[in-house]
Amino acid sequence: MREIRAIIRPEKLQEVLEALERIGHPGVTVYQVEGHGRQAGLVEQFRGREFRVDLLPKLELRIVCRDEEVEQLLQAIAGAARTGEIGDGKIFVYPVLEALRIRSGERGEEAL
Template sequence: MKKIEAIIRHFKLEDVKSALVSAQIEGMTVAEVRGFGRQKGHKETYRGAEYVVDFMPKVKLEIVVSDDVTDKAIQVISDAARTGNIGDGKIFVSDVEQVIRIRTGETGDEAI
């Protein structure tokens, strides 16, 4: 099993969610996060003073999938989140050792 974490733009969340559901990949956790990478923030003017906004607001999407669905999920997220501009985000993939559904006690792929 793999955990896929995707940092994406706010306005792309609904596109990514719809694309994942269409691909029959369900179950996700979403959190609002802030950070920067190559985009390095931007300058804004407020009441005549210019200041730098270092941390850009983004959305962090987390899903856990079985190994055989991992590549498909990555491709779906990447395609749906892409605008072609700097700041589109990143996808991180890591191994998941164990999953347990609290309600039923199911483990492994059955718990996903």
């Protein structure tokens, strides 16, 4: 099993969730996060004033899936989250050791 952590623009959440639904992937957890990538400290205009942007609000989606589902999920998430502008986000993939569905006691991939 793998965990996909996708850091995306908040306004792209709905499109990404719809893309996941089209694939038929059942589970996702959404976190509110703040961060920056390569443009740390960039000065941006906001309502006529200049602000130094240290941390911008993003959403992080975490999805645990079977190894063979990773590629399809990466394509779906990136396709839905992309605008082509800086700050579109990033996706990381991690190994997952175990899963357990609390209601039934199912373990491993059966628990997804």
